[in-house]
Amino acid sequence: LYSTLSMSPKLQTGVVSSSVSRPRKVAAQKVSVNNRAGPSLRSQGNNAPTLQKPAQGSVGGHDAKLVEMINSVIVDRSPSVKWDDIAGLEMAKQALTEMVILPTKRRDLFTGLLLFGPPGTGKTLLAKAVASESEATFFNVSASSLTSKWVGEGEKLVRTLFQVAISRQPSVIFIDEIDSIMSTRTENENEASRRLKSEFLVQFDGVASNSGDLVTVIGATNKPQELDDAVLRRLVKRIYIPLPDANARRVLLKHKLKGRAFSLPDRDVERLVAETDGYSGSDLQALCEEAAMMPIRELGADILTVQANQVRKLRYGDFQKAMTVIKPSLQRSKWAELERWNREFGSN
Ligand code: ADP
Numbered sequence: 001l002y003s004t005l006s007m008s009p010k011l012q013t014g015v016v017s018s019s020v021s022r023p024r025k026v027a028a029q030k031v032s033v034n035n036r037a038g039p040s041l042r043s044q045g046n047n048a049p050t051l052q053k054p055a056q057g058s059v060g061g062h063d064a065k066l067v068e069m070i071n072s073v074i075v076d077r078s079p080s081v082k083w084d085d086i087a088g089l090e091m092a093k094q095a096l097t098e099m100v101i102l103p104t105k106r107r108d109l110f111t112g113l114l115l116f117g118p119p120g121t122g123k124t125l126l127a128k129a130v131a132s133e134s135e136a137t138f139f140n141v142s143a144s145s146l147t148s149k150w151v152g153e154g155e156k157l158v159r160t161l162f163q164v165a166i167s168r169q170p171s172v173i174f175i176d177e178i179d180s181i182m183s184t185r186t187e188n189e190n191e192a193s194r195r196l197k198s199e200f201l202v203q204f205d206g207v208a209s210n211s212g213d214l215v216t217v218i219g220a221t222n223k224p225q226e227l228d229d230a231v232l233r234r235l236v237k238r239i240y241i242p243l244p245d246a247n248a249r250r251v252l253l254k255h256k257l258k259g260r261a262f263s264l265p266d267r268d269v270e271r272l273v274a275e276t277d278g279y280s281g282s283d284l285q286a287l288c289e290e291a292a293m294m295p296i297r298e299l300g301a302d303i304l305t306v307q308a309n310q311v312r313k314l315r316y317g318d319f320q321k322a323m324t325v326i327k328p329s330l331q332r333s334k335w336a337e338l339e340r341w342n343r344e345f346g347s348n
Contacts, residue, residue, distance in 0.1 A: 066153070066160045074161065075168075076138040079128035086125050087255070087281065088248025092239050095347070096130050099216065111208040112217050112234045114178075116224040116346075117241035117338060118330040120282025123220040124176065126241065130218065131172040139165055139173040143181045146196065154181075154196040162203040162215070170214035178219035182231040197228070204234055222334075224341050232345070240342040243280055243335065249273050252281055256288040257314070268316040278328035278335070290322035 083093050092115075099113070115123040124140075131138035139161060146154045165171035175181075181196055207215040219235055221227065232238075244252060250273045257264065264272070276284060295312045296303065 063156060063160065066157055067164060070139070070157075070161055070164050074139050074141055075164075076128070076131075076140045079132045079138045081125050081128040081132050083129055083133065086122050086129060087251040088244050089122055089126065089241060092126060092241055093129075095237070095239055096126060097133075099130055099134075111215070112204065112236055113219070114224065114227075114232075114235035114238040115218060115220045115241050116238060116341070117222065118243055118280050118335065119222050120280035120329065121241045121243060122281055123241050124174070127172060127174040127218045127220065130216070131174075134170060134172075136170040136172045136214070136216070137165070137168040139171060141173065141175050143175050143177045143179075146181055154192065155199040158196060158199045158203060162207060165215045166207065166213055171216070173215065173217045175217065175219045177221060178231070179221040179223045179226045182219070182228050183223075183226040184228045201230055201234070208234070222330075222338070224345070225337065236347075238345055238347050240338070240346045242339075243278060243330070244284070246273050246277070248281075249276050249279065249284060252284050253288070256285060264314065264316060271316065272319055275323065276328075278330070278332070280329060283326060283329055287319065287322050287326045290326050291318040294318040294321060 083097070086093065096113075115126060117123065128138060130136070141161065146157060161173065165173050181193065181200065204217060207213045207217075217235075219231070224238070250269065253269060253272055253276070276287070279287065291314055295314065295318070299306055299311070
C-alpha cells in the first residue's frame with residue numbers, strides 16, 4: 001500500500017504539463033578558490049567531489065573542515081528536479097526559465113532572486129529545478145541552521161560557501177528561510193548575527209559585480225515583510241509562489257493517489273479539490289498519507305498477517321476523516337498578508 005502512495009520528492013516526468021522550453025546547457029567552468037587552492041580544491045563540473053582532504057589546516061586560506069562540510073552537507077549533487085515535476089506555478093516557471101536561458105546576458109537581473117510564499121508550495125523544488133536544468137551545482141543552505149548549528153562560525157561559513165560556489169560554478173546558492181538571517185529585527189540581534197548579515201551582503205556584492213562569476217543566489221521565505229531593505233534591494237526579482245489553485249491541487253492529488261489503492265471516482269476527487277482550498281502542496285501530501293493510514297488502522301492485530309492486496313481501497317470518507325487531523329498549515333490572515341506584500345513588492 002505504501003508503495004502506491006509513496007511520496008517521492010521527484011514526481012514522474014510528464015505528470016504536469018508545462019510549456020517551458022528546454023534551456024541551453026551552461027558549460028561548467030573550472031575556477032579554483034584562489035591560487036593556493038589549486039591542488040586541493042578542484043572543480044570538476046557538476047558531480048565530482050571537489051575536496052582532496054589535506055592532512056590538516058586550511059584549504060586555500062579556508063578552513064578545511066568547513067569546505068568539507070559544505071561539499072558533503074550543503075552541496076546537493078543531484079537535484080534532478082525538472083520543470084515538469086512541479087504542479088502549477090506556470091508564471092514562476094516561465095520567469096525562472098529566463099534565468100536558465102539567459103544566465104550571462106542579464107546578470108543584473110539574475111544574480112539575486114527571492115521566492116516568497118506560504119511554506120510547502122514548491123519553492124525548494126523550483127530552486128532545484130533551476131539548478132538541475134542549468135546543470136549548476138546546487139548549494140542548499142537552511143538559514144536557520146547557519147545561526148543555530150554554526151554559532152559563531154556563520155560568518156566564516158558564508159564566506160567559504162561563496163568561495164566554494166565560485167570554484168564550482170555555475171552554481172545556485174539556495175538560502176531557505178532567508179528571513180532568519182536577513183531580517184530587520186534588531187532586538188536580540190547580537191554581534192555574531194550582525195557580522196553574518198554583513199558578510200552575506202559583501203559576498204553577494206562580490207559575485208554580483210564580477211561578470212565572470214556564474215553564481216545565482218535564490219532566497220526563500222514565507223515572511224518577506226521581515227526582510228531587511230539591504231537584502232531586498234539585492235534580490236531584484238521577487239516571485240510569489242502561492243498556494244496551489246484548483247488545477248494544481250487536482251494534479252497533486254491525482255498524482256499522489258495513483259496506483260492500486262486509488263479507488264476514488266472523479267466526482268469524489270472534485271469534492272476533494274474543492275475542499276482542500278487553502279492546502280499547500282506539502283499539506284496535500286500529509287493529507288494523502290493520513291488518509292492512506294485509515295484502512296491500515298482498521299486491520300488492528302491482523303496487520304502482521306494480512307496480504308497487501310487484501311487491504312481495502314481508499315474511499316472519500318478516509319479523506320474526510322483525515323481532514324479533521326490535517327488542516328491547512330497557513331492561516332488565512334497570513335495568506336492575505338503575503339498577497340498584499342506581493343502587490344506592493346513582487347515582480348509578478
Ligand atoms: P517550500 O520550499 O515552498 O517550503 P517544497 O518545495 O520543499 O516547499 O515542497 C515540499 C513538498 O511538497 C515537495 O517535496 C513536494 O512533495 C510537495 N509540493 C509542494 N508544492 C508542489 C508543487 N507545486 N508541485 C509538486 N509538488 C509540490
